[in-house]
Amino acid sequence: MNAPDLKPKEQYEANKLAKRLRRLVGQAIGDFQMIGPGDRVMVCLSGGKDSYALLDVLMSLRAHAPIDFELIAVNLDQRHPGFPEHVLPEYLRALGIPFHIEVQDTYSVVKRVIPEGKTMCGLCSRLRRGVLYRLAGELGATKIALGHHRDDILETFFLNLFFASKLKAMPPKLVSDDGRHIVIRPLAYVHERDLAEYAELKQFPIIPCDLCGSQATLQRKQMKELMRDWEKRFPGRVDSIFRAMQDVRPSHLMDRGLFDFAGIAPTGEPRADGDKAFDPEEYLQRIAPSE
Numbered sequence: 001m002n003a004p005d006l007k008p009k010e011q012y013e014a015n016k017l018a019k020r021l022r023r024l025v026g027q028a029i030g031d032f033q034m035i036g037p038g039d040r041v042m043v044c045l046s047g048g049k050d051s052y053a054l055l056d057v058l059m060s061l062r063a064h065a066p067i068d069f070e071l072i073a074v075n076l077d078q079r080h081p082g083f084p085e086h087v088l089p090e091y092l093r094a095l096g097i098p099f100h101i102e103v104q105d106t107y108s109v110v111k112r113v114i115p116e117g118k119t120m121c122g123l124c125s126r127l128r129r130g131v132l133y134r135l136a137g138e139l140g141a142t143k144i145a146l147g148h149h150r151d152d153i154l155e156t157f158f159l160n161l162f163f164a165s166k167l168k169a170m171p172p173k174l175v176s177d178d179g180r181h182i183v184i185r186p187l188a189y190v191h192e193r194d195l196a197e198y199a200e201l202k203q204f205p206i207i208p209c210d211l212c213g214s215q216a217t218l219q220r221k222q223m224k225e226l227m228r229d230w231e232k233r234f235p236g237r238v239d240s241i242f243r244a245m246q247d248v249r250p251s252h253l254m255d256r257g258l259f260d261f262a263g264i265a266p267t268g269e270p271r272a273d274g275d276k277a278f279d280p281e282e283y284l285q286r287i288a289p290s291e
Contacts, residue, residue, distance in 0.1 A: 150242060
C-alpha cells in the first residue's frame, strides 16, 4: 500500500497493516464460507471508516482470489441534513466499481417517531435493513456484506449480556428471517483500531453520521468504554472473551433448549461433552495472565 508522504519505516508498517487486514478478512471469509464462485456481493457503504475499508479490502482480495465474484457498492442516502451527496458517487466512480445510491428519507421517520433523547439505533437499523434487503433482490445480489468488525461483535455481546440477559452477539454470517438473503461480516476478525489507522493512511473521505453517532448516552458507547478500560487494565482479556465466543460448550451452560439436561443418564461410555475432573493445563496457563 502506497500512502502519500510516508517515511520508509512508516511505509513498511502501512504495508504490514494492509497485509494483516487482507489476511484476517480472507480468513473470516474462508472460515465461514462467506463468498463462493459466482457470488454477487452487495457491499453496504455508509461513508464511515469501516465500510470504506471493507470495500477496499474486498476489491484487493477479488483481484487475487482463486474464485471469481462480483462487487457492487450500495449507499443508502437517509436524507440527513447536510449530507454531502457528491462524496460517495465521486469516490466510487474514481474506483471504477459498479454502485447504486438509494435515496430513502428514513431520517425524518426516525426523528418523528423516536422522542428526543431516546436511542434511535433500533428503528434506524430496522428501516435500513428493510431497504437493503429489497435492494439486494432488485440488484441480483447473492450476499450482503456489512462493515461490522470484531469490536462491534464484542460490544453487541456485552449489550445482550448486561441489558437483555442473553448470550448473543453479531454472527459473522446469517440468513434473513424470510430465508431470502445471506448477510456476511467479513471484518469479523478485524480490530477497530486497525481500521481507524487504515482509514487515516488511505485518506478515505469519511462522512460522519449525525443520527446515532451524536447520542452521548448510547449504551454501546458504554460497552466501548468498558472494553477500552479492560484492555488498559487487563491486556488480553477482551481477546480471550472473543476467543471464548468461538468455543462454546452448551453442556456446561444452562440453556435447556441447547442441551438435553433432563435426558442425561450414566451409560458407562465416555462422552466428549462429559465433565472432566481437571481442566487441561494449557487452559489454566492461558487465562492466568489475565487474572
